[in-house]
Amino acid sequence: xxxxxxxxxxxxxxxxxxxxxxxxxxxxxxxxxxxxxxxxxxxxxxxxxxxxxxxxxxxxxxxxxxxxxxxxxxxxxxxxxxxxxxxxxxxxxxxxxxxxxxxxxxxxxxxxxxxxxxxxxxxxxxxxxxxxxxxxxxxxxxxxxxxxxxxxxxxxxxxxxxxxxxxxxxxxxxxxxxxxxxxxxxxxxxxxxxxxxxxxxxxxxxxxxxxxxxxxxxxxxxxxxxxxxxxxxx
Amino acid sequence: xxxxxxxxxxxxxxxxxxxxxxxxxxxxxxxxxxxxxxxxxxxxxxxxxxxxxxxxxxxxxxxxxxxxxxxxxxxxxxxxxxxxxxxxxxxxxxxxxxxxxxxxxxxxxxxxxxxxxxxxxxxxxxxxxxxxxxxxxxxxxxxxxxxxxxxxxxxxxxxxxxxxxxxxxxxxxxxxxxxxxxxxxxxxxxxxxxxxxxxxxxxxxxxxxxxxxxxxxxxxxxxxxxxxxxxxxxxxxxxxxxxxxxxxxxxxxxxxxxxxxxxxxxxxxxxxxxxxxxxxxxxxxxxxxxxxxxxxxxxxxxxxxxxxxxxxxxxxxxxxxxxxxxxxxxxxxxxxxxxxxxxxxxxxxxxxxxxxxxxxxxxxxxxxxxxxxxxxxxxxxxxxxxxxxxxxxxxxxxxxxxxxxxxxxxxxxxxxxxxxxxxxxxxxxxxxxxxxxxxxxxxxxxxxxxxxxxxxxxxxxxxxxxxxxxxxxxxxxxxxxx
Amino acid sequence: xxxxxxxxxxxxxxxxxxxxxxxxxxxxxxxxxxxxxxxxxxxxxxxxxxxxxxxxxxxxxxxxxxxxxxxxxxxxxxxxxxxxxxxxxxxxxxxxxxxxxxxxxxxxxxxxxxxxxxxxxxxxxxxxxxxxxxxxxxxxxxxxxxxxxxxxxxxxxxxxxxxxxxxxxxxxxxxxxxxxxxxxxxxx
Numbered sequence: 001x002x003x004x005x006x007x008x009x010x011x012x013x014x015x016x017x018x019x020x021x022x023x024x025x026x027x028x029x030x031x032x033x034x035x036x037x038x039x040x041x042x043x044x045x046x047x048x049x050x051x052x053x054x055x056x057x058x059x060x061x062x063x064x065x066x067x068x069x070x071x072x073x074x075x076x077x078x079x080x081x082x083x084x085x086x087x088x089x090x091x092x093x094x095x096x097x098x099x100x101x102x103x104x105x106x107x108x109x110x111x112x113x114x115x116x117x118x119x120x121x122x123x124x125x126x127x128x129x130x131x132x133x134x135x136x137x138x139x140x141x142x143x144x145x146x147x148x149x150x151x152x153x154x155x156x157x158x159x160x161x162x163x164x165x166x167x168x169x170x171x172x173x174x175x176x177x178x179x180x181x182x183x184x185x186x187x188x189x190x191x192x193x194x195x196x197x198x199x200x201x202x203x204x205x206x207x208x209x210x211x212x213x214x215x216x217x218x219x220x221x222x223x224x225x226x227x228x229x230x231x232x233x234x
Numbered sequence: 235x236x237x238x239x240x241x242x243x244x245x246x247x248x249x250x251x252x253x254x255x256x257x258x259x260x261x262x263x264x265x266x267x268x269x270x271x272x273x274x275x276x277x278x279x280x281x282x283x284x285x286x287x288x289x290x291x292x293x294x295x296x297x298x299x300x301x302x303x304x305x306x307x308x309x310x311x312x313x314x315x316x317x318x319x320x321x322x323x324x325x326x327x328x329x330x331x332x333x334x335x336x337x338x339x340x341x342x343x344x345x346x347x348x349x350x351x352x353x354x355x356x357x358x359x360x361x362x363x364x365x366x367x368x369x370x371x372x373x374x375x376x377x378x379x380x381x382x383x384x385x386x387x388x389x390x391x392x393x394x395x396x397x398x399x400x401x402x403x404x405x406x407x408x409x410x411x412x413x414x415x416x417x418x419x420x421x422x423x424x425x426x427x428x429x430x431x432x433x434x435x436x437x438x439x440x441x442x443x444x445x446x447x448x449x450x451x452x453x454x455x456x457x458x459x460x461x462x463x464x465x466x467x468x469x470x471x472x473x474x475x476x477x478x479x480x481x482x483x484x485x486x487x488x489x490x491x492x493x494x495x496x497x498x499x500x501x502x503x504x505x506x507x508x509x510x511x512x513x514x515x516x517x518x519x520x521x522x523x524x525x526x527x528x529x530x531x532x533x534x535x536x537x538x539x540x541x542x543x544x545x546x547x548x549x550x551x552x553x554x555x556x557x558x559x560x561x562x563x564x565x566x567x568x569x570x571x572x573x574x575x576x577x578x579x580x581x582x583x584x585x586x587x588x589x590x591x592x593x594x595x596x597x598x599x600x601x602x603x604x605x606x607x608x609x610x611x612x613x614x615x616x617x618x619x620x621x622x623x624x625x626x627x628x629x630x631x632x633x634x635x636x637x638x639x640x641x642x643x644x645x646x647x648x649x650x651x652x653x654x655x656x657x658x659x660x661x662x663x664x665x666x667x668x669x670x671x672x673x674x675x676x677x678x679x680x681x682x683x684x685x686x687x688x689x690x691x692x693x694x695x696x697x698x699x700x701x702x703x704x705x706x707x708x709x710x711x712x713x714x715x716x
Numbered sequence: 717x718x719x720x721x722x723x724x725x726x727x728x729x730x731x732x733x734x735x736x737x738x739x740x741x742x743x744x745x746x747x748x749x750x751x752x753x754x755x756x757x758x759x760x761x762x763x764x765x766x767x768x769x770x771x772x773x774x775x776x777x778x779x780x781x782x783x784x785x786x787x788x789x790x791x792x793x794x795x796x797x798x799x800x801x802x803x804x805x806x807x808x809x810x811x812x813x814x815x816x817x818x819x820x821x822x823x824x825x826x827x828x829x830x831x832x833x834x835x836x837x838x839x840x841x842x843x844x845x846x847x848x849x850x851x852x853x854x855x856x857x858x859x860x861x862x863x864x865x866x867x868x869x870x871x872x873x874x875x876x877x878x879x880x881x882x883x884x885x886x887x888x889x890x891x892x893x894x895x896x897x898x899x900x901x902x903x904x
Contacts, residue, residue: 016686037697041641050621054638132601165598173671174250178560208676265885285744295739302729321721374882419883451867461878461893468836490859505822509873531728
């Protein structure tokens, strides 16, 4: 099986650590993941901001880049949802089979215990496009529950949007901030030291606010927790 | 649509004010969360909810596809049953028809059942110009009318008002309100009961909308809770119903679907207290049906947007929407607020004003609205489609074009990333221009010195092929630190 | 004017839907069962709306009504069985009626202006409504009710007393319709 990593433009540029973690994790699980250098962006930002033509160009570019792979793994719920849910509306043909990382682990590799070690108190935010777009369900929390040392605490109001929404965060800054304030209130209620999600764009928004508020809670992508081992934790 | 919202600023500006209104935020949080819970409980009781939803969607789609045929059938059946059918192309025409019908009775007062369609066309204002006074009889509508206010929710139009405000309003504006009126909801409802009772008994003309019209039988259906609907529909000599053409259902049997979908989605009850159904002139009444287009046919012409016409005005999408909950109904500048309003208003009114252009963007596309919609309107997809049709700001267009140019070649992306990496210490804490929206409330992440793709290549990973050196020993949980 | 408007609207519709796909209606949900409804479920669901419910054998209906009314006069629509309740003299702010159909799953009573139910206003204006439901009138669900009812008749579906939640979503029983709904279910 030929497996490619679709890193996503946000991760590639701002969160290379997530990509390295995903590669490390997949290799540990015996997957010889490849990285086609021609990849760029899935087109989600353009589509959702109202630039369909640009989005179609990027979507076609995506399908060409990943043609020939049996599975494309993306450490981003919303980019995976863009390909799977939105490309058909854009009349894109021969759409590659794209999985969110948790789906690939649970459904394709059929593992929930990835041998990770992460001795911290963690709460999980499901992110809208993973939850309602891809419908990944309990896969991410099933994976987290098997991580040794990790204490998973439920997040109140978990299914509510954090207020990121791509350019929404800028165009409707006040509502976006109000939504994030409530999300953070719920995060603080859990007493967790780490907020985990499977989408760095939401974490960029929540984490940026947590940092501005000097909350002392850190955000981490699911891939990074699952990649952690006793050696890496020292 | 009603002219009352004309000249309102764009959504973000309205919302910026609303999010700072603690009373509004408190009222909305309490109300939407309560009703959300009730809805989830009664929807969860039905194990065939998904099938009902699928049937509801299909029945509406089928009706819309054959709307001309079913409207003619409706007209025929209502006429057969002694009613009179009128057709109105737009708000002005509908208002003229209703005003004429009222004048023909010689009356100068009418009682009204809560109706979105008559609010949409600004009927009360139009009647007032003709010297006819319209009395709203739904409690929330009465609160809105007495306060010279705008509705802010489809189901509970006075959701933005708390009991103390309502008490004040009644004492000031409601003739005959008891001096010792308390702010107990029970006392306030009782005051409204007494205020309206005589009016009901004396009213000669009533105006209503309808939740459904059945083409097969010519039947109209109104769902309500208080009994004011029953009062208006049965007591006055003349009944005039103004109904949007999309409210049709083909067959009597179709009600078995919608009488399950609507109450559970709307008030979160197994059934609403009262539902009235009548066909033509009933029990000695005179009956007029005004079929309203007012932009609906142009919505129907849009391949993606036409699904908005399936809407049965349940307001479940408002109650789950995180944006509505914080921005409130008034920010949408329309009688149709919330997610459904964000796709309906720009389609009915067009996107010529800054407000109407901003509505498709009044969503984080979280998808909660689509999930609860009883007729499966894919609101996020319609929003995205409308965004594509909206006029965009020049700076944004330039930015998007530049981003598209970069993303169209991976080499350009790599170059841009390297440039960013080198400049990373020069990025200001607060960004200028439209991007200040980001740094107003959030810190920027630390920009990494090296992008993922550069790391991949540096580690010896060829195009597609894996790096020669497996990335073991990397400290993932440290990666976000500087 | 109206004739022109009619033609314009029909023309707009036809051009708007030209080439649009036809939708197939699949009724995969639970339809009408044709079976009798569950008396206990109906009673429970009506009680959920804060209505008073009595479940009694048919032979005891008259006695139950007598006990409930305690000699208080109620308005009696034409055709109401006189062996259950006979009109009495005096001021009244209540009404007694039969019904056409009752729905167990939703706790709903449907009036169709048939014998013992009167015109729609008769069960609306009084502050108190006592409704007698025969066991054989109870159907399981909404599709069963729709199948039994005649659209040509004026229909009133009643699920509990009049209510509003317009003030801070606090439910208050009794606004314009009867503030008290009492139901006698005659079994057997």
